Amino acid sequence: APFLAKLVLRIRNEGLQRDPIIVAMDDMVVLDGMHRLEALKRLGLTHAVCSLVEYMREEVRLLRWSRSVRNPTDALASRLKTDLGLRRTVSVEDALKMLQSGKTDSTLVQKSAAFVRDLAVARGSAVETVKRFDAIVEDEAETEFVDELSLQRVLKESDRLVLLTPKLDKRRVIGAAKKGELFPHKTTMHLLDVRPMGVNFPITRLVEHPPSSDLESILEGREKKIIEPPANHMGRVYADKLLVLS
Secondary structure, three states: OHHHHHHHHHHHHHOEEOOOEEEEOOOOOEEEOHHHHHHHHHOOOOOOOEEEEOOOOOOOEEEEEEEEEEOOOHHHHHHHHHHOOOOEEEEHHHHHHHHHHOOOOOEEEEOOEEEEOOOOOOOOOHHHHHHHHHHHHHOOOOOEEEEHHHHHHHHOOOOEEEEEOOOOOHHHHHHHHHOOOOOOOOOEEEEOOOEEEOOOEEHHHOOOOOOHHHHHHHHOOOOEEEEOOOEEEOOEEEOOOEEEEO
């Protein structure tokens, strides 16, 4: 995938793992950072810096990302509707109800109208729909990622085309991780009590032995800063509280 290739190149050039990979403590599966982990593997690294969380706690929230294109051409909008099989027109309100009740697996919203498909057409294919959307849009427009907390506002903007898929459940995420299923970039969104950032661990120390002792020595004496949400860090806004190391 182009995103993964760019990530591998960035990590190689920086020589650092910027942020910890978020891992469910009980199941030891990756919740946030699957692409970073895959990038580290492709660089031949045998270890990664991780942060363990108790995933099933209510305080750890699982939300979704949606994809959006501003001012899409008529040709792009038409191709997306056709190729994704989203031809049935309903109101946005009805489309959201269909997603929630499981009567459709995807919807494309544009100018106060929504385009859906019935599950009889393509059952359980939301992840494939996202992959196909990314492939179609990649060469023709810039995809913007919309967090769930901003979704209602974005859906009211007339210049947007927005792809929505159903909310995932934590057990589905755990099951996919155990199978080695890699969701498309920006599919799940986890809100943590506190999200550690800025570990900046040298990848040269992630090759032959666990980094725990090196990690302690590197982090010792580093300044720690709490940023309350909405937290702006490295050009991105986070909806959870950040613990930033510098």
